[in-house]
Amino acid sequence: MTKLLMSLSLFLLSTFINKSKADTAYNVVQFDAKPDGKTDCTKQFLKTWAATCNSVKAATMFVPKGKYLLKNVVFRGPCKNKVNVRIEGSLIAPSDYRALGSSGYWILFNHINKLAVSGGTLDARGASFWECRASGKSCPVGARSITFNYVNDAVISGLTSINSQLMHIVINSCNNVMVRNVNVVAPDWSPNTDGIHVQGSTGVTISGSSMKTGDDCISIGPGTKNLWMEKIKCGPGHGVSIGSLARDFNEEGVQNVTLINSVFSGSDNGLRIKSWARPSTGFVSNINYKNIVMNNVENPIIIDQNYCPNNQGCPGQTSGTKISQVVYQNVQGTSATRRAMIFDCSPSNPCKGIRLHDIKLTYLNQKAQSYCKNIGGITTGVIMPENCL
Numbered sequence: 001m002t003k004l005l006m007s008l009s010l011f012l013l014s015t016f017i018n019k020s021k022a023d024t025a026y027n028v029v030q031f032d033a034k035p036d037g038k039t040d041c042t043k044q045f046l047k048t049w050a051a052t053c054n055s056v057k058a059a060t061m062f063v064p065k066g067k068y069l070l071k072n073v074v075f076r077g078p079c080k081n082k083v084n085v086r087i088e089g090s091l092i093a094p095s096d097y098r099a100l101g102s103s104g105y106w107i108l109f110n111h112i113n114k115l116a117v118s119g120g121t122l123d124a125r126g127a128s129f130w131e132c133r134a135s136g137k138s139c140p141v142g143a144r145s146i147t148f149n150y151v152n153d154a155v156i157s158g159l160t161s162i163n164s165q166l167m168h169i170v171i172n173s174c175n176n177v178m179v180r181n182v183n184v185v186a187p188d189w190s191p192n193t194d195g196i197h198v199q200g201s202t203g204v205t206i207s208g209s210s211m212k213t214g215d216d217c218i219s220i221g222p223g224t225k226n227l228w229m230e231k232i233k234c235g236p237g238h239g240v241s242i243g244s245l246a247r248d249f250n251e252e253g254v255q256n257v258t259l260i261n262s263v264f265s266g267s268d269n270g271l272r273i274k275s276w277a278r279p280s281t282g283f284v285s286n287i288n289y290k291n292i293v294m295n296n297v298e299n300p301i302i303i304d305q306n307y308c309p310n311n312q313g314c315p316g317q318t319s320g321t322k323i324s325q326v327v328y329q330n331v332q333g334t335s336a337t338r339r340a341m342i343f344d345c346s347p348s349n350p351c352k353g354i355r356l357h358d359i360k361l362t363y364l365n366q367k368a369q370s371y372c373k374n375i376g377g378i379t380t381g382v383i384m385p386e387n388c389l
C-alpha cells in the first residue's frame, strides 16, 4: 500500500516536473539585459522575445527582479506556440519623454495567439510629458504604456502601471482576453491617462482591478462586444465610460457590456455613456450595471449625448448613436453633486429601454435630483433620486 502511494506520488511529481520543463524559459539577463535602470535594454528584450516566440514548445520570457530601461518595443507574433511573459522586475521608460517619440506606444504586443503576461511594474515616467502639454509647447503625440493589438486568448494578470504618458493599458482588436488583478496609478490631474481602454474587441473580462488615474478608469470604444467587468475599484478618475462615441460617422456599436460588484470613490463620474452630438451609424445596446457602490461621486449615473467641446465640429448638433437596453440595478451611495442621475439623450435618437431597479443615491444626506431628456424606459423598486423616466 505504502509502495503504491510512493510510486503514485513519484509519478505525480515526475509529470509535474515534465510539465514545467516543457515550458522553456528565456531570461532577459541571460540575453545581456542589465537590471540597473540606466542601461537601455530594448535590444536585449527583443532578442529574448525572438527566442521565446520562435520556440516550438510553449516558452516563457522571464524578467527577473531589477529595473530595466526600455524604449519603444514591439513584441510581434505570430509565435510558434504559447508564450508566457513573466515579469518580476520593473520596466521603466527613459526619463526624457521625447525618447518614446511619436509612435503612440511604449510596449506593444502585436498579432499573438495564446499569450500570458503576468506580474511586473511599468513606469512610463509620464510627468514631464504632462508638463509639456500643460505648458502649451509643442509636444510629441505621446505613448500608451502597454498595448495589445490583434491578440487572442490572452491573460494579463498582476500587472501594475504607473504614470503613463497617455492611456495605461489598451486592448484593441482582440478576442478572449482576461485582465485580472491589475493596478493603475497616476495623479488625478494627469491628462488622458485612461486606466484600461477596450476597443474593437470581443470577450474581454476585467476582474479584481483598481484604477486611480486622471481620465477614465475604464474606457470602452466602438466595436466592443461581450465585455465583462467585475470587482473594479475606480477613483480618482473619470469613471467607467462607454465612449466617446460618434466621433466618426461610420462606427461599430458597443454591445453586451456588464459591470458588476464594483466601487467608485471620489471619481468625476461613475457609470457614464458619452457620445458626440454628431451623426453616426454607431449604437450602444445591452448594457448591465449591477451592485455598484458610489462614494462621493460627481456624476454617479450619466448619459451625455451632447458632448461637443467648445461647440466645434458638431454639424446638426444631435447624436446619431442609438442607445437601448441599459439596465441599472442596485446602485447605492453618495453623489458629490445635487444631480445624481443625468440622462441627456439625443433628440434625434432618444434612449430606449432604459431600466432602473433599486437606485439609492443621496447628496449631503439630502434628496438628490435627476434629469431626463429624450428617454424611454421603466423603473422598479426604490428609485432615489426621483424617477424622471
Ligand SMILES: *[C@@H]1O[C@H](CO)[C@@H](O)[C@H](O)[C@H]1NC(C)=O
Binding pocket: 203, 225, 226, 227, 228, 256, 258
Ligand atoms: C454577453 O457577454 C457574456 C460575457 O460577458 C457572454 O458570456 C454572453 O454569452 C454574451 N451574450 C450574448 C448574447 O452574446
